[in-house]
Amino acid sequence: MATQTEVARHLSLTDRQLRRLQKLPGAPISNKRGQLDLDAWRDFYISYLRRSKNDVPDGDSEDDL
Structure with a gap:
């Protein structure tokens, strides 16, 4: 287990x-x-990045994450 930081x-x-x-959600x-x-968060973040990559048109990027 880990802290938020x-x-x-x-x-x-x-x-x-x-x-x-x-x-x-999720x-x-x-x-x-x-x-x-920590492991659950790593898996969630990887899937989040994969979903985000498919949602952003070519040439655009998310500045926040």
Whole structure:
């Protein structure tokens, strides 16, 4: 289990970016306050990036993530 800051750092995100991702459907939820599953978050973020890549037209990029 990891804290929000540890998960964000592992995924090369800011805490704010991770909080935005936490609001998306299917995002892993914490078992206890501040305890996040690092493996679940890694899998979720990879699938998020794959979905995002398919949604963005060529030449455009997301500045936020």
